[in-house]
Amino acid sequence: DAGVTQSPTHLIKTRGQQVTLRCSPKSGHDTVSWYQQALGQGPQFIFQYYEEEERQRGNFPDRFSGHQFPNYSSELNVNALLLGDSALYLCASSLDNSPLHFGNGTRLTVT
Amino acid sequence: AQSVTQLGSHVSVSEGALVLLRCNYSSSVPPYLFWYVQYPNQGLQLLLKYTTGATLVKGINGFEAEFKKSETSFHLTKPSAHMSDAAEYFCAVTGGGYSTLTFGKGTMLLVSP
Numbered sequence: 001d002a003g004v005t006q007s008p009t010h011l012i013k014t015r016g017q018q019v020t021l022r023c024s025p026k027s028g029h030d031t032v033s034w035y036q037q038a039l040g041q042g043p044q045f046i047f048q049y050y051e052e053e054e055r056q057r058g059n060f061p062d063r064f065s066g067h068q069f070p071n072y073s074s075e076l077n078v079n080a081l082l083l084g085d086s087a088l089y090l091c092a093s094s095l096d097n098s099p100l101h102f103g104n105g106t107r108l109t110v111t
Numbered sequence: 112a113q114s115v116t117q118l119g120s121h122v123s124v125s126e127g128a129l130v131l132l133r134c135n136y137s138s139s140v141p142p143y144l145f146w147y148v149q150y151p152n153q154g155l156q157l158l159l160k161y162t163t164g165a166t167l168v169k170g171i172n173g174f175e176a177e178f179k180k181s182e183t184s185f186h187l188t189k190p191s192a193h194m195s196d197a198a199e200y201f202c203a204v205t206g207g208g209y210s211t212l213t214f215g216k217g218t219m220l221l222v223s224p
Binding site for chain 2: 040041045092099100
């Protein structure tokens with residue numbers, strides 16, 4: 001039973017560019033959440049998707065957007081990249097009333 | 112709103128010694144509390160959780176934590192550290208239910224032989 005899978009594992013982008021990160025949830029899970037973990041910090045909640053809609057959003061600018069597909073997989077898009085967007089981006093999946101299961105993350109470096 | 116404070120960004124213990132990682136939380140509603148572990152270049156793995164009921168919670172790898180409402184604490188302990196326990200540990204809280212997690216800044220556990 002595959003857990004949460006994220007792609008790519010590493011990514012290097014230049015300031016001003018756009019990036020798309022992908023996540024496949026654990027089998028049977030219908031909710032996907034995205035977190036940003038800056039170096040030396042705890043993860044911070046970006047947003048959560050359920051039934052292809054953004055259900056909750058953290059304190060992140062509109063440059064951060066997402067999507068959930070009918071098969072429950074999800075994408076995180078970041079536009080106009082800033083150096084401060086360099087971080088580990090974690091995807092987590094869950095089923096209502098169950099704990100989050102995290103993927104191994106995508107390490108984004110913005111130069 | 113919820114918040115988590117983890118005391119000590121680094122904790123060093125000897126193999127076989129007691130592990131104690133401290134977590135204090137703030138929540139305006141009855142919280143759900145979690146401890147996650149993160150090994151280098153990996154995601155987060157759930158160690159244990161408190162939702163309701165028994166305040167002493169046992170998790171994987173011999174870890175346990177006690178919910179103390181009066182102290183707003185949820186400290187993580189393990190009687191005897193193993194080298195494989197070296198990792199970063201995160202305490203997290205939700206405002207009830209399995210909604211969005213608010214994490215602390217993490218505590219790096221270093222285990223020496």
